[in-house]
Amino acid sequence: MKKAEATRLTILEKAFELIYVKGYQTTSIDDIIATTRVTKGAFYYHFKNKDEMGLAIINELLKPTLVGSFIGPLQSAADPSTAIYELMHNLLMENEFLKVEYGCPAANLTHEMTSWNADFNQALNELTGQWTESMTQLIERGKLNGTIRKDVNARQVVMFVMAGYWGIRNFGKLERNKEAYLPYLEELKNYLETLR
Amino acid sequence: MKKAEATRLTILEKAFELIYVKGYQTTSIDDIIATTRVTKGAFYYHFKNKDEMGLAIINELLKPTLVGSFIGPLQSAADPSTAIYELMHNLLMENEFLKVEYGCPAANLTHEMTSWNADFNQALNELTGQWTESMTQLIERGKLNGTIRKDVNARQVVMFVMAGYWGIRNFGKLERNKEAYLPYLEELKNYLETLR
DNA sequence: CCAAAAACATACTAGTTAGTATGTTTTTGG
DNA sequence: CCAAAAACATACTAACTAGTATGTTTTTGG
Structure with a gap:
């Protein structure tokens, strides 16, 4: 369970950068998965929805x-x-x-x-x-x-x-x-x- | 050219209220025309696009x-x-x-x-x-x-x-x-x- | 090593978005 | 009064949205 944690962290960090620059509402899940190069399946495996990621x-x-x-x-x-x-x-x-x-x-x-x-x-x-x-x-x-x-x-x-x-x-x-x-x-x- | 100015002002005022409460990005044109009860045609007659309205x-x-x-x-x-x-x-x-x-x-x-x-x-x-x-x-x-x-x-x-x-x-x-x-x-x- | 669970991948959906195309109605100036 | 312009109305589109359904691959513990 090491690689998975890394994926989760990558999502959080890249998403944070995008949100810091663009704002939360205007940063889409598609933006996030595009810059992290993590697929949508992986994203929703780690987070129930967008807000749960935001809180994380x-x-x-x-x-x-x-x-x-x-x-x-x-x-x-x-x-x-x-x-x-x-x-x-x-x-x-x-x-x-x-x-x-x-x-x-x-x-x-x-x-x-x-x-x-x-x-x-x-x-x-x-x-x-x-x-x-x-x-x-x-x-x-x-x-x-x-x-x-x-x-x-x-x-x-x-x-x-x-x-x-x-x-x-x-x-x-x-x-x-x-x-x-x-x-x-x-x-x-x-x-x-x-x-x- | 009196009624038209009133329409324009209604759009600006109601849109402002919505934006003040909800934010600019999350206030949609559809929100605005719904609360103003002005149609989309009227909206886009008065404003070239959403940003022009925002600046107004x-x-x-x-x-x-x-x-x-x-x-x-x-x-x-x-x-x-x-x-x-x-x-x-x-x-x-x-x-x-x-x-x-x-x-x-x-x-x-x-x-x-x-x-x-x-x-x-x-x-x-x-x-x-x-x-x-x-x-x-x-x-x-x-x-x-x-x-x-x-x-x-x-x-x-x-x-x-x-x-x-x-x-x-x-x-x-x-x-x-x-x-x-x-x-x-x-x-x-x-x-x-x-x-x- | 191998089954089961964890981790990820792909393709889709239903709803929403800004904006447009194409009309009809209303106002206005001569 | 009446044509032309202004003002508005309706129906649409293409792109994007969060989220899901249904897979496949990878990891892990016994």
């Missing part, structure tokens, strides 16, 4: 990536202002997996799927919930170790910062150029400094 | 709304911190046209259309460009009248604020509840106060 992409590809790239860098950090800025800088400017013209995969799926597919909504909510959680804990730690003011409301800050991240991805899509990220990052730095 | 929605419906609801409140304002907060509060909490579960129409279209349709991209870019412009001017005025610090970078602030607005709409979609907006708005207020 979120749970099996996006979640681990989220933990690695979005949450990991926050867990060991002691200085929240610096850690959050550097995380955002890395995600926006350096991460070679996330392309400016295609935005943030989780945000794309949220925009497209939410409000008509409850399962996707829940899976995506868990995704952002984990990120929120880890960033909130970081700020609370900062309040304890003196790097963040005691009167700062962690939940507010996290919502504010995460909203900014998702929104600036939208600008990147529009302008198709990472330059759009720079003024945002500069002001994010200014804002984060006010929390000290 | 942006240019003839979204742009005027943008000027009225997003730009108007900024033009007469003297105190940028207050004006921007109140604009956002109004857009998020009070505007009865924008529904929390469906997000921001312009952001939705940006997410969906950009990166595969250059015409939509340009139209949407113009839309956000106008908003950016008016908010930048407001901040510059604030720097002159003493309500904003001289060392504030207007462009940075505008990108930061607008990114936040678009991003928090995403949270609203996920949680389907305006409560998600409240911590964001509180922190926005805090942030805007630091610009004084």
Whole structure:
């Protein structure tokens, strides 16, 4: 049972790439089997239907990536202002997996799927919930170790910062150029400094 | 040539509602003619194809709304911190046209259309460009009248604020509840106060 | 090694899509 | 009032969609 797992993974990875670029609805099963060179029989052997594959992409590809790239860098950090800025800088400017013209995969799926597919909504909510959680804990730690003011409301800050991240991805899509990220990052730095 | 214009406008308005709720790609021409009770012949008399209709929605419906609801409140304002907060509060909490579960129409279209349709991209870019412009001017005025610090970078602030607005709409979609907006708005207020 | 299960392959279907061809009705200007 | 243009109506098409029916091949455990 090794080759079969590889086939399944190929489908998930290639389908994810297509969906990241084209969107979920406009990526057809025929698109997926054409680029994976896996037949329709194989596809439907591994997935009951398209939505089950979509959920598998979120749970099996996006979640681990989220933990690695979005949450990991926050867990060991002691200085929240610096850690959050550097995380955002890395995600926006350096991460070679996330392309400016295609935005943030989780945000794309949220925009497209939410409000008509409850399962996707829940899976995506868990995704952002984990990120929120880890960033909130970081700020609370900062309040304890003196790097963040005691009167700062962690939940507010996290919502504010995460909203900014998702929104600036939208600008990147529009302008198709990472330059759009720079003024945002500069002001994010200014804002984060006010929390000290 | 009065009735014909009414037909055209009906198509645009009903199509916009459908697209706002369901998305552009998943709103079919057949959906549109069914809800408008306009026949396909009439539809294609008024619009060369679906994309031409989509662009007409942006240019003839979204742009005027943008000027009225997003730009108007900024033009007469003297105190940028207050004006921007109140604009956002109004857009998020009070505007009865924008529904929390469906997000921001312009952001939705940006997410969906950009990166595969250059015409939509340009139209949407113009839309956000106008908003950016008016908010930048407001901040510059604030720097002159003493309500904003001289060392504030207007462009940075505008990108930061607008990114936040678009991003928090995403949270609203996920949680389907305006409560998600409240911590964001509180922190926005805090942030805007630091610009004084 | 060999049967049974797992994994994959091919050909199809029924429904939906944007768009067109070809009409008929309604409006308008002289 | 009446022809011509504008506005609309109906019936169709070709391409695409997710999904299925029915196979064949490959792998695996005893």
